Amino acid sequence: MSKPANAVLYGFHAVTVRLKTHPESVSEVHIDPSRRDARMRSFVERVREAGVRLIETPDERLTQLAGGPRHQGVVARVQALAPKHSLDDVLDEVEGPPLVLVLDGVTDPHNLGACLRVADGAGAHAVVAPRDRAVGLNATVAKVASGAAETVPYLMVTNLARTLGELKERDIWVVGTSDSAERSIYDIDLNRPVALVLGAEGEGMRQLTAKTCDELVRIPMAGAVESLNVSVAAGVCLYEALRQRR
Structure with missing residues (x-):
């Protein structure tokens, strides 16, 4: 070996x-x-x-x-540490309703590091990304993550749509974010098995990813800015799930 x-x-x-x-x-x-x-x-x-x-x-x-x-x-x-788990291994070990963050197209290491830090703080069990449209773990990610790169499994998968389908087979509700969605993140029940799917700034989620989601929700925006940085959006969504679970 x-x-x-x-x-x-x-x-x-x-x-x-x-x-x-x-x-x-x-x-x-x-x-x-x-x-x-x-x-x-x-x-x-x-x-x-x-x-x-x-x-x-x-x-x-x-x-x-x-x-x-x-x-x-x-x-x-x-x-370099070997990959901690497969997604199945992670979910098999979870006690209580799983909480997964899925990132579609996040290629900036600073954004990934910040997302991992938020995921750790909110108690997410894993962060999932497509292998071909995402940044991997590197020193910049680890620095920005402030240790969360060591504690939150970051799993890169070959086919994101297929992985979302596998999450559904586990009765995990797949919720994507979209500026055009009718309901907001505050209108849905997150106190259940949930995977929250966010796309990168600008392009957002790919069309196939959005179609695979069970539901699309938006983050309310009260000012002139139309959208949030992906790590900030991840914080809003994950901590709303944490709030509901407490």
């Missing part, structure tokens, strides 16, 4: 969560020696407790390792 490929994580949240959940996968941690604030001191203590090699590295080199300047003085070399 081949070894997992090496990868890079950067930023306090992303690296801290990896140290907490899979410390054995962290090969080494690079830190900016000029940072001596309380946050960095606490982080260094956590790295040492995990028994991971700690390397003081100049900011310029950290920027090279991270592929950009937004590393917060923290970069880790890690082994």
Whole structure:
């Protein structure tokens, strides 16, 4: 069996969560020696407790390792984790009504990272995306997700419409978002097994995806702006589901 490929994580949240959940996968941690604030001191203590090699590295080199300047003085070399589950495995383990976020056509890593962070906060059990029209997990996604890339299964599927059909076979209600829908997200029952489907900004969901949904709903817009960023829309929908479930 081949070894997992090496990868890079950067930023306090992303690296801290990896140290907490899979410390054995962290090969080494690079830190900016000029940072001596309380946050960095606490982080260094956590790295040492995990028994991971700690390397003081100049900011310029950290920027090279991270592929950009937004590393917060923290970069880790890690082994890429194998995919956590299949969607069936995830759903088989769920207690209570499943809550799934489906993203159709989200290709911006910042948007995906923000969606994963929202999904984690709202208690979604998985995020699903098509393999051919979506961004994969990378260091930018992990940084923006603030650790949620390690905790929320992100499952890329070959055929999204078929996967939505499989969710329906599990009696999961598939709800898509559309600006032209008559009912709003606040008008429907989300206290049941639900998959919330959102498209990317601009294009929105593909026609086939929309047709596969059981129902389309809109997010009410009271101002001049016609639509929300996909991660904000995901937050609105997921937290409405959380509110109803509580």
